[in-house]
Amino acid sequence: MTPMDGELVTVWAQRGAAILACAALVSVLLIVVLLPLLQRYALARPNVRSSHQRPTPQGGGIAVIAATIAVTYGASYFLAVGAANAIALPIVFAAVILIACIGALADIQPIDVAPRLLMQMLAVAAVIFALPAELRVIPSPMKEQRQCHSPFPSGSGGRGGQRCPNAYSRRDGETGSGHR
DSSP states (O other): OOHHHHHHHHHHHHHHHHHHHHHHHHHHHHHHHHHHHHHHHOEEOOOTTOSOSSOEEOOTHHHHHHHHHHHHHHHHHHHTOOHHHHHHHHHHHHHHHHHHHHHHHHHHSOOOHHHHHHHHHHHHHHHHHHSOGGGOSSOOTTOSSOOOOOSSOTTSTTOTTTOHHHHHOSSGGGGTOOOO
């Protein structure tokens, strides 16, 4: 590790710690603000299977999710994460909100398994779609160009990433590409 790398790690560690502290602070503040509402409308009454003896407010995850989304969005704005991530973040946030809403609705009134599973699958599909191309196992069908993970760099004779069959054929003539 070069001195420059060490400084970069230190800077990102400090930024990460600041982001984490900010998210925790916003979460605590939201819980304090939401607690009277949660005590009035979202009280879990103890039953035979409960681990608590008296009614306990539920719904603190609302504050945690809201704080995480707000701080992550703010940090991405100030840290300039790039256009690809700027598009992916709202998709991931929408999926998180969908999963949270499913859980909240299921707490209030039971939801059948099929619709709940369908909504959860939709959220997971959205998150997978939002992944950067280098993290995908299966290429996105939405891409205009077919991506090929060739063992040859794209600068090697112009055939690497531009001509997928050539990357895996034993001879150029097998693909009909005309390269001899």
